[in-house]
Amino acid sequence: MKFVYSFDSKEIPSLSKVGGKAMSLMRMTQQGLPVPPGFVLSVEFFKPWFDYIKSTAEWQKVITSLPSELKTYTAALKELCMHLELDENRKKSFEAALNTFAESSKNILFAVRSSSPEEDLEGASFAGGYETSLGVNLETIEDALRHSFASSLDARVFLYKKEHGFPLDHPRIAVIVQLQVPSETAGVAFSLNPINNCYDEAVINANFGQGETVVSGLASPDTFVIDKVSQKILEKRVGKKETSIWLSSDGGTCEKPSPSRKDLCLKDEDIQSLVKMVAAVENYYQKPVDIEWAFAEGKLYLLQARPITAYIPLPEEMQTAPGHPKLLYLDETLAKQGIHEPLSVMGIDFLSSFSAQNMKAMFGKNVSGVVDGTGGFFQGRMYLNISNQVKLYGKKKLANNYRSIDVTSSELIGSIDENEYVPKTLPSKLRGALLKAALKNLGTGIDILKALKNPEEYHKEFLSRVNRNIENLKEDLNKNLTVKAFAESVIERGGTFLIISLPVLSASMIAKSAIKKIFKDSDSEIQRKIAYLDKALPNNITTEMGHDMYRLSRFKEIKSCPSFGLFKENLEAKSFSKDFMTAWESFMGKYGFRSPKELDIATPRYNEEPALFYKQLKAMAENNDSEHNPLIRFDQDTRVREKAFGELLLEAEKKGNRNANKFKKYYKAMVLFGGYREAPKYYFIMAVDMLRKKVLNCAETLTKSGRLERLNQVFDLTIGDLEKAMKDPSLDLKPLISKNTAFLRSIEHIREFPKVIDSRGKILRLPKKESKEGELIGEPISPGIVKGKVKVLRFPDEKPILPGDILVARATDPGWTPLFINAAGIILEVGGMLQHGALIAREYGKPCVSGIEDAVSILKDGQMVEIDGLNGTIKLL
Known part of the structure; x- marks a missing residue:
C-alpha cells in the first residue's frame, strides 16, 4: 500500500485514498495552476492509529454516547491521539517526503491540514470540522500530524456525519503537508455570488496576512464583487479587518493588528488575476467552486479548491449562456401550490402533459414550456416564465393578476427591469396566442x-x-x-x-x-x-x-x-x-x-x-x-x-x-x-388518485419480479417509461431511474427554494419593508386581531398545532387545512388573497397575514405575537 503521494505525481489516486482536498490540489497542480508544492499522507498511512483508537474504551463511549455527552467523550479520545507514534515503515516514508523540501532550506515551514475522503465533497463540505496547523517547522511537524488526525474525532465531525448520513464507526483521514506561503494578503474567492446565487458574479473576501482570519471568521474582510462576463468590478467594500495573522520566522504564527483598516488590501490587477484563477478552476470542474488563495512576494498561489455545496442549481435547459439575454422564472410550486419539496419524476411528467392539454384547450395550441412558452413543469418544480408573460400581457397586468396569488411575487414582477429580462420579440410559440385564446373561449364568456x-x-x-x-x-x-x-x-x-x-x-x-x-x-x-x-x-x-x-x-x-x-x-x-x-x-x-x-x-x-x-x-x-x-x-x-x-x-x-x-x-x-x-x-x-392506484398495481408487479427495489420507486419513472416496462420484461429500469433522478439528487440539500430566479441563477428579492420597531408588515389576508404563541412549521406533520397557537409557515396546500382549525391565526411567507392558505383562513374566520419575508426564520416557537389581519401587521409582544 502506498503511504505518500506528491502533488506533482502523474498518478492521481482515488478519493478514498487521499480525500477530496488533496485530490483537488493534485488535479490543480496537473493543470499548471500555481499550487505550492506538497504531498499527502494517505488514508492507509493512518490505519494503525485508527485500529488502536477503535480498540479503546473511550471509543466505545463515543459511539454509544448521547449528543449531550459527545463533547466530553471525544475530548478524551483526542487526548489519546497526542501520544500516538508512527511505525518504522510509515516514519521512513514520511521523512523521505520531508527531505525533498528540507534540502532546500533548514528554516522551511509547512501548512498541515486534513483531507478526509468525506470532506469537500459536492454534497457535504464538513466546513470547520477539521483542524489546520500553520507555520509548522520540522521539529513540530509530528505534533501537527497528530493534531490533524485527532480533529477527525472531534464532536463537530461526529455530529455533522450523523446529520448527513455518514457512518460513525468508520472514521478516515488523510493529511496534507504543503509548503507554507508567507502571504501578504490572502482569503477566499467564490465563482458564484453566495448572497444572490448569481453564476456570473465572482466574490472575493480578503485580509492582510494569512487567510486563516477570513476562513475562520476572526476578522471582517474586504469584499469584492466582479462580473465575470464583462470583468467589471461591481462592488468594493472595505471590511474592518480587526486583526491579521502572520508567520513567525522560527515557526508558528502571531496575531497583529492589520496594517490598515481603511485601505483595501487588494489592487484592481490583483482582483482580475483572482477572477481568472477562480474561473479556470470552475471551468475545470464544470461546476461552481470556492478557492483559498494567497499573494506572496507579488505572486498569486492557489491553496485549496472545492465544489460549492450551498447554492441553488438550475437545470441546464433553463440556463442562458453568459452574456446572452436572460429569462426570469417564478417558482409556482411554492408561490401558487404551497409545496416546498420537489415533485417526483412521474408527477412532473404527468403534470406537464396535463398543462399542455389545458393550454391547448385554452389557447388553441400548446403554449406551455419553461423556456419558450408561458411556463411549465420541469425537474421537480412548476415555473412561470415571467419574461415571456410580461411580453405577452404587460408587466402591470401580470403583476396585478398575480397579486391575488402571492403578494411578494406580484411586487417582484412589478419591480423587474424590462430591459434586462423581457425579450424584444415573443417566442414563435406565443405569437397570436391571445387572439386565439379569445376566439377559443367565446363559449366560456x-x-x-x-x-x-x-x-x-x-x-x-x-x-x-x-x-x-x-x-x-x-x-x-x-x-x-x-x-x-x-x-x-x-x-x-x-x-x-x-x-x-x-x-x-x-x-x-x-x-x-x-x-x-x-x-x-x-x-x-x-x-x-x-x-x-x-x-x-x-x-x-x-x-x-x-x-x-x-x-x-x-x-x-x-x-x-x-x-x-x-x-x-x-x-x-x-x-x-x-x-x-x-x-x-x-x-x-x-x-x-x-x-x-x-x-x-x-x-x-x-x-x-x-x-x-x-x-x-x-x-x-x-x-x-x-x-x-x-x-x-x-x-x-x-x-x-x-x-x-x-x-x-x-x-x-x-x-x-x-x-x-x-x-x-x-x-x-x-x-x-x-x-x-x-x-x-x-x-x-x-382523478390523480385513481391514476395513482393503477400505477401502484403496476409497481407491485415490477417489485415482485425484482425490477423495482420498492413500490414507490415506480414514481422515478415517467408514464411512458412505465408503459414500456409493462410491455417489455427485458427493459432494465435502474439506468432509467438513475438518469431521471440525477437532477433531483443534486437539489436534495435545498431546504427553501427561491420564489424568483433568473436564467443565470440570480435570486431576486425585494428590499426589506420598513416597519416600526417590534413590528412586521405584510399583506392583509383575513381580518381580525388575535394574540397567541407562535408555532413555526416547515412541514404539516412537523409538530401539532394546539388550540390558540399562531401557525407560521412558508406556504400551505390543502393538506395543511386541519392545522388551521386549532390555530388562532396564521402568518405566511407566501400567498395572496386566492392562495390556499388565504382562502381557508377566511373561511374559518382566522386572522391571517401573508408576505412576511423569512417569517419561518424570524419568528420562534413560543414567541408571543399579535396579528392584525385587516391591516397586515404583526406585533412582537
Whole structure:
C-alpha cells in the first residue's frame, strides 16, 4: 500500500485514498495552476492509529454516547491521539517526503491540514470540522500530524456525519503537508455570488496576512464583487479587518493588528488575476467552486479548491449562456401550490402533459414550456416564465393578476427591469396566442354571463356537468385501459373539471370586482366591510373537509386511543362503534384521496397511510374551546358576513335602486360560486388518485419480479417509461431511474427554494419593508386581531398545532387545512388573497397575514405575537 503521494505525481489516486482536498490540489497542480508544492499522507498511512483508537474504551463511549455527552467523550479520545507514534515503515516514508523540501532550506515551514475522503465533497463540505496547523517547522511537524488526525474525532465531525448520513464507526483521514506561503494578503474567492446565487458574479473576501482570519471568521474582510462576463468590478467594500495573522520566522504564527483598516488590501490587477484563477478552476470542474488563495512576494498561489455545496442549481435547459439575454422564472410550486419539496419524476411528467392539454384547450395550441412558452413543469418544480408573460400581457397586468396569488411575487414582477429580462420579440410559440385564446373561449364568456344573470339555475347546470364528468372517469377506470391510456383519460377529464369550473370562478371574481366598484366612492370604513363578504362561504369543499375532521375528532375513539398502532388495530378489526366506523368510512370515501403535497402522484394519501391523519385528529381533539370550534366559528362568521351585507345594502340604497339591485345580484353570485375556488383541484386530485392506484398495481408487479427495489420507486419513472416496462420484461429500469433522478439528487440539500430566479441563477428579492420597531408588515389576508404563541412549521406533520397557537409557515396546500382549525391565526411567507392558505383562513374566520419575508426564520416557537389581519401587521409582544 502506498503511504505518500506528491502533488506533482502523474498518478492521481482515488478519493478514498487521499480525500477530496488533496485530490483537488493534485488535479490543480496537473493543470499548471500555481499550487505550492506538497504531498499527502494517505488514508492507509493512518490505519494503525485508527485500529488502536477503535480498540479503546473511550471509543466505545463515543459511539454509544448521547449528543449531550459527545463533547466530553471525544475530548478524551483526542487526548489519546497526542501520544500516538508512527511505525518504522510509515516514519521512513514520511521523512523521505520531508527531505525533498528540507534540502532546500533548514528554516522551511509547512501548512498541515486534513483531507478526509468525506470532506469537500459536492454534497457535504464538513466546513470547520477539521483542524489546520500553520507555520509548522520540522521539529513540530509530528505534533501537527497528530493534531490533524485527532480533529477527525472531534464532536463537530461526529455530529455533522450523523446529520448527513455518514457512518460513525468508520472514521478516515488523510493529511496534507504543503509548503507554507508567507502571504501578504490572502482569503477566499467564490465563482458564484453566495448572497444572490448569481453564476456570473465572482466574490472575493480578503485580509492582510494569512487567510486563516477570513476562513475562520476572526476578522471582517474586504469584499469584492466582479462580473465575470464583462470583468467589471461591481462592488468594493472595505471590511474592518480587526486583526491579521502572520508567520513567525522560527515557526508558528502571531496575531497583529492589520496594517490598515481603511485601505483595501487588494489592487484592481490583483482582483482580475483572482477572477481568472477562480474561473479556470470552475471551468475545470464544470461546476461552481470556492478557492483559498494567497499573494506572496507579488505572486498569486492557489491553496485549496472545492465544489460549492450551498447554492441553488438550475437545470441546464433553463440556463442562458453568459452574456446572452436572460429569462426570469417564478417558482409556482411554492408561490401558487404551497409545496416546498420537489415533485417526483412521474408527477412532473404527468403534470406537464396535463398543462399542455389545458393550454391547448385554452389557447388553441400548446403554449406551455419553461423556456419558450408561458411556463411549465420541469425537474421537480412548476415555473412561470415571467419574461415571456410580461411580453405577452404587460408587466402591470401580470403583476396585478398575480397579486391575488402571492403578494411578494406580484411586487417582484412589478419591480423587474424590462430591459434586462423581457425579450424584444415573443417566442414563435406565443405569437397570436391571445387572439386565439379569445376566439377559443367565446363559449366560456357566454357561460359566465349566464352564471351572473341566473346564479341558481347555472349552479344546477354546473353540478350536473361535474357529476357527469366523474361518472365518465369511473367508467374509464373500469375499462381495463393501459396506464398510459388511463393517464390520457385523467388528463382529459381533469381538464374538463377546470373548464366546467371556470365560469363559476370567473363569475365570483367579476361579482366581487363589481361590488368594489359600487362602493369605490364610499368612505374607508364601508370599503373595509367588503372584506367580510368573503367569510364563511358555502360550497367550499376544503372547508367542509375541515368541519368533517373536527366532527371525527369529537369521537371517544380518537380522544381515548393512546397510540396510532392501537387505533389502526381496532380500525382494521372494525371493533370501534358503528357510528364512528360510519363517520370514518364516509370521510375516507369523500376526502381519503387528499393529503399534503397531494398534487404529486407519488404522495401517499390519507386512505393509504392514515398515521398523519390520526395525528392531526388527535391534535384537534385537544380543541375544547368554543372559540376554536370551527362549526361555531363558521356560523358566527356567516352572521358577520350577512351583517356586513345588510350594512352595505343600506349604503348601496343611498346610491339608488339600480346600485342596490346590482349589489344584491352580485352578492348572490359571489356567495353561491365563491366557495368553489377549491373545487377544480379537489376533482383533479380525485382523478390523480385513481391514476395513482393503477400505477401502484403496476409497481407491485415490477417489485415482485425484482425490477423495482420498492413500490414507490415506480414514481422515478415517467408514464411512458412505465408503459414500456409493462410491455417489455427485458427493459432494465435502474439506468432509467438513475438518469431521471440525477437532477433531483443534486437539489436534495435545498431546504427553501427561491420564489424568483433568473436564467443565470440570480435570486431576486425585494428590499426589506420598513416597519416600526417590534413590528412586521405584510399583506392583509383575513381580518381580525388575535394574540397567541407562535408555532413555526416547515412541514404539516412537523409538530401539532394546539388550540390558540399562531401557525407560521412558508406556504400551505390543502393538506395543511386541519392545522388551521386549532390555530388562532396564521402568518405566511407566501400567498395572496386566492392562495390556499388565504382562502381557508377566511373561511374559518382566522386572522391571517401573508408576505412576511423569512417569517419561518424570524419568528420562534413560543414567541408571543399579535396579528392584525385587516391591516397586515404583526406585533412582537
